[in-house]
Amino acid sequence: MPRLLHYSDIENVYDDPARVARLAGRIRELDGEDALVCGSGDNTSPGVLPLVDRGRQALDFFDAVGTDVSTFGNHDFDYGPAAARSLVADAPQTWVSANVRDEDGGRFAADHVTPYAVLEADGDSVGFFGVTDPATPSLNPMAADLAFADPYEAAERAVAAIRDEGADYVVALSHLGGGDDELARRVDVDVVLGGHVHSERRERVAGTLLLRPGVNGHAVYEVELGDDGAEATRRETAGAAPVAAVESRLRGRIEAAxxxxxxxxxxxxxxxxxxxxxxxxxxxxxxxxxxxxxxxxxxxxxxxxxxxxxxxxxxxxxxxxxxxxxxxxxxxxxxxxxxxxxxxxxxxxxxxxxxxxxxxxxxxxxxxxxxxxxxxxxxxxxxxxxxxxxxxxxxxxxxxxxxxxxxxxxxxxxxxxxxxxxxxxxxxxxxxxxxxxxxxxxxxxxxxxxxxxxxxxxx
CATH class of the missing domain: 3.90.780.10 (5'-Nucleotidase, C-terminal domain)
Structure with missing residues (x-):
């Protein structure tokens, strides 16, 4: 059965290179051929180093952990749409977003972002879609020129398309925060990998497992998908063997600033x-x-x-x-x-x-x-x-x-x-x-x- 490794809202973690290195180390330790590494938003900003590097320091982390699929949080637009498009173009993972719209009303960064994606793990197909808080233009002035469609209607369309493709499992990457409950009630998904709210969460709503790993990379969730439903285990990042290359690169960026x-x-x-x-x-x-x-x-x-x-x-x-x-x-x-x-x-x-x-x-x-x-x-x-x-x-x-x-x-x-x-x-x-x-x-x-x-x- 496929596994998911879920992180979100790592934000200021980049300002502590040793902690980033441990977070990367824990994900690498848990990773395997049967696992997909997932991010549910606010993983590029804010923080000191993100401010200096316009979020591009996240590329060091994405490369180190082999992130497979991500969606956007409100802070991923902290340096404006152009910077976000540039980062997405250079990132290794698949980006999914069903409700973010570009300045002209089209899909955001359409060349590099798709409403949903179906990935393979351990012989099964897992469909992912992403939704972001529609209040983002109010929460983040740098996103004021973007539009955010109704996330629940967008989710319904994405789930229908994923089901039509015959995916074995469907996963929501959500940066809705308190809106995850409504999402679980509106669409048939195996698990909602959430973020936005900084407190941790693991509970079921309408039979769907809802997760939030909390802020700044103190923990990740290891999720096992199965015929009897999704199950999750919280994994602390403290004590993990650090990825030295990540720590070294981030320290160099800080010293140069x-x-x-x-x-x-x-x-x-x-x-x-x-x-x-x-x-x-x-x-x-x-x-x-x-x-x-x-x-x-x-x-x-x-x-x-x-x-x-x-x-x-x-x-x-x-x-x-x-x-x-x-x-x-x-x-x-x-x-x-x-x-x-x-x-x-x-x-x-x-x-x-x-x-x-x-x-x-x-x-x-x-x-x-x-x-x-x-x-x-x-x-x-x-x-x-x-x-x-x-x-x-x-x-x-x-x-x-x-x-x-x-x-x-x-x-x-x-x-x-x-x-x-x-x-x-x-x-x-x-x-x-x-x-x-x-x-x-x-x-x-x-x-x-x-x-x-x-x-x-x-x-």
Missing amino acids: GLNEVVATVETPIERSDQAVHRGECRVGNFVADAYRWASGADVGLQNSGGIRDGPAISGEVTLKDCISLIPFEEPLVTVELTGRELTRVFSECSSATVDFGEPDWWHGHVSGASFVLDEETAAVLEARVGGEPVDPDATYTVATSDYVLHSDHEFPTIEESHRVGEGDILHDVLAEYARECGVSPEVEGRMRRVRGAPADDD
Whole structure:
């Protein structure tokens, strides 16, 4: 019976060449004539090295593990459609996408990408199709010129075509995140190899096995296809024998980029995991928001949680590379003007945003210069202050945030392009300059809280 080796959302892993080498080593160890290596998106970006190499560092990894088939995630378009087309043309694997459309409405990179493909393994035929979150143009400004068709209708067409070809098994490569449940209900597939959401998942929906291996290559799934259904085993990458050639090539790329300048030191390590960033106020979120407010002189600094990338704790000497790895996007700091009434809605959206790449209890923002208390059940703002003073609904406040926030309607939809009043430096440059001038010593201060009902009276 054929096996599948599934990785997804490896993103920042390229900034740690030793970890990339172990990930590659584990996949090589598990690979064989009966196996197909599969990627389900966000495997080229973001990160420091992806930013420097425009995602092309992924080619070293793809070649090393012999990836057989891949689809796109939203971050695979971080450097624009032309860069994505170039990378796809040079990559060794088959690329499948049933719902990504080019600037002219045709299939994206039609010479190198197909809606589905049927591959052979261990004497059986396995059909693959790919679908990507249709919200990608909102999530990624660099994909704004592309179109993303309804993924479920596209999946239905692809599955019908694969079945017509007589494939023994059908596999979805999905970067829909929370949409995987609907996908499992709409189409008859043996397994959904998912991504987009960074938490791991292994469960069945409508009789279909749904998998997510998590972020940054800590694990891969080994999937066995069979007549009685698909079965999956999680395989840790820690402890795997590294592929030395991959580690050497990536280290060379990092050294050539000259990113080792020390900008500050940290006495107490600062956690930056998804678990920390999305669970409420945290030190790294405060550091980023404080830097935005300091650089702009705005009343409030605001950072979306998803923009802070998962990685090892920041400790000891803080380098330029560390600052870039936190916010590895070439976008500027912007200043917007909001009324107090609008700002209060933004505070609520720090907790109440509903996005298909998140979990229900996630916090979606971090603030500086402000504090607020939310009702745990309704996300209603029970108390809000800026500069220690209650927010005046009719007053005007300045907020420093990322350019992405103005573009996206999925996080902080209250903030629109019409609110823009200024623009500053690239985000990671702001972090580096703040670190040089002010140091890196953030603390948790009670800026954001959830309570049940009315907050306690402090008097």
